[in-house]
Amino acid sequence: MIEGYKYYLADTPHPGRTVPVDHDPASFAETMHYDTEMILRSEADLQAHFGERWQRELNRTYTALLDPDRLVVGIGSGYGEHEFLLHRCGYRVIASDIVPGLGKAFSRLDPSFRFIRIDAFRDDYAERMKQNQIDVDAFDILITGLLFYFDDAKAHDLLVRIHDNLGLNSHLVLTLRYRDGLIPRFADAMAGFETKIMAAVRRRGIVRKHHGYRRSAKDIEILTNKAGFRTVSKTQAMFGYEMTRSFLLGQPHLVKAACKIDQRLPLFHSAVVFDLIKG
């Protein structure tokens, strides 16, 4: 596991500053630019906000792994765009997040899509659903991108908490979205270098933002095993995505080539989706 950073131009020419990793609902909402008043009104709106290739790639993986006959509960869902796509594929699925009010986004497109507030560390998930008048039977959990905020000690606590909330034969579909490896490290270094050049040209400082913890698939296996899970399968998705972190590497023809290579030899992809059960 390594700490990952993103770089931005500061508003002023002063020497840069480092911003810590997000750690509370206010900082999650600020970095994610959440707008609790956003309402998607049409298919065109949906496409404009959530129609990206990597989102479709993840959806394909989730539909291959999740059982449409079981309730799926998304934890740390943001607006719930991945859960909404599953809902459209016929899944009984609930999105949730620690940031309140994000459920408005899809309420116009489909009022039957449910979003509730769950704090993954503190809440009893089934209890929260019952409090929100949701019939709870056995459920699986979907995590599309949450673990990267937390160092190993906190990530362990979170996984143990999820283990406690899951029934005996239930699955945790866990997405490693902030992957460690040679290519991701190179893309981060390139992005940092590009920002330094821009800062020198524009005479501005640099904001260095601690984005979270990059992990390898092996790191996740060790963490999840320690928390009592057994790996059923690992699936690669988000092909070529790491390239887009850098302006130069993110040029469309390079990304296209990376996507092609990724189909045979996954190098540039960002996500590994784990299907886990209680071990």
Ligand SMILES: C[S@@+](CC[C@H](N)C(=O)[O-])C[C@H]1O[C@@H](n2cnc3c(N)ncnc32)[C@H](O)[C@@H]1O
């Ligand atoms: C990277 S975003 C995921 C957004 C989107 N669903 C996706 O996967 O593309 C991670 C989300 O986890 C949420 N989160 C952070 N800590 C949480 C907690 N303790 N309980 C529930 N959600 C949490 C954040 O508010 C944020 O919306």
